[in-house]
């Protein structure tokens with residue numbers, strides 16, 4: 667299979683801040699053209715301008731992962747701008763810490779819809795386009811919570827992330843013969859704003875102390891893992907989940 671010119675064009679969801687922005691940054695540093703997308707349009711455009719004020723190699727687009735049509739419009743927009751897309755990173759998610767018996771049916775659905783259904787829609791829309799192209803790299807952001815049930819995060823969040831690991835396998839199997847790989851990364855607690863927002867200082871200190879390697883995960887390192895999985899050379903890895911949890915969960 668030949669590698670298309672657009673192999674170095676990437677779209678990242680939820681890239682307006684946090685891990686998504688770190689992923690977009692590492693892809694940009696590695697020579698990718700990057701579409702920074704987010705449901706929060708201002709956040710996306712501020713982030714894109716920060717990365718590349720010229721707007722030549724980084725653009726921003728509004729993309730709410732609840733809407734399949736947003737994925738379709740973004741695919742068209744990036745294809746018009748750069749001739750195609752080779753990499754999708756499904757990163758957007760909502761994180762909630764509501765105790766399990768306090769989660770309402772509505773809140774449960776809200777989290778599953780953004781995190782799991784959003785990832786499903788991204789894999790479906792881009793997976794189909796990548797299959798026609800005969801090339802593609804999809805990287806889904808899972809979480810340690812999806813593997814061990816989570817410590818600080820809620821049941822809905824953990825369940826959605828477990829589902830992402832399963833979806834990754836399904837799409838990997840279905841797309842393997844078309845030159846498309848689908849993998850997941852499963853980070854433990856990261857050194858990002860969100861973690862400081864959801865954990866009071868003393869709880870954060872306790873969580874950090876509980877990590878065998880003694881430190882929160884680096885978002886830039888997760889971005890570098892994305893770059894590795896996004897490369898044309900990563901052809902033989904598909905359906906996998908890479909653990910980056912500081913030793914909190916060893917399997």
Ligand SMILES: NC(=O)c1ccc[n+]([C@@H]2O[C@H](COP(=O)([O-])OP(=O)(O)OC[C@H]3O[C@@H](n4cnc5c(N)ncnc54)[C@H](O)[C@@H]3O)[C@@H](O)[C@H]2O)c1
Pocket residue numbers: 679680681682683684685686703704705706709729730731732756757758759760761780807808809810852853854855856857858859860861
């Ligand atoms: N922070 C951690 O420690 C950690 C650990 C493991 C996994 N993760 C995963 O990494 C990813 C990013 O986490 P983060 O800490 O940067 O979170 P964050 O909340 O800081 O950022 C998430 C981004 O997604 C956007 N977003 C929310 N709903 C959206 C929607 N419907 N459509 C499009 N965009 C939407 C937000 O505007 C925000 O910019 C998530 O998938 C999260 O589950 C994070």
